[in-house]
Ligand SMILES: [Zn+2]
């Protein structure tokens with residue numbers, strides 16, 4: 497296998513493992529690993545800023561939709577209590593979200609996307625992503641694509657499409673090489 501492709505797969509699998517093991521978002525496990533000169537220089541996960549309540553401490557995703565911890569609900573949400581589907585998980589009362597966009601709207605206000613977290617950490621380290629490759633589990637949304645363009649990465653490799661829209665064309669128009677590399681076909685164990 498071509499050397500570059502083998503490393504692309506390796507870092508993307510690493511990003512996938514980071515996301516699946518460490519993301520605290522109840523909806524999606526996303527990670528971004530920025531690699532420069534063959535070294536990972538930053539790792540970002542999707543989630544709330546450190547010290548803030550984690551998404552999975554408020555929400556729980558089940559096959560029938562999202563559930564929200566009763567303690568985290570507002571008065572007006574609790575007024576609807578009697579009409580809502582409830583469940584007790586590990587001694588805590590959860591109520592089914594009536595709005596399918598409940599988590600999505602909360603997330604937009606409280607969770608930082610993995611790419612922004614990864615770029616933000618670089619700023620704190622006073623290093624930069626110029627010419628680096630960003631490995632992301634999900635295709636970057638418009639806002640993250642703009643941030644990646646601004647950070648001057650030269651390549652973006654992602655595994656799955658993000659259903660809320662992406663900025664892949666935007667990045668390509670800015671001269672970034674964008675590569676879609678689905679992970680399912682990669683793992684020998686999956687064959
Ligand atoms: Zn979340």
Ligand SMILES: [Zn+2]
Nearest residue numbers: 609636637640
């Ligand atoms: Zn994003």
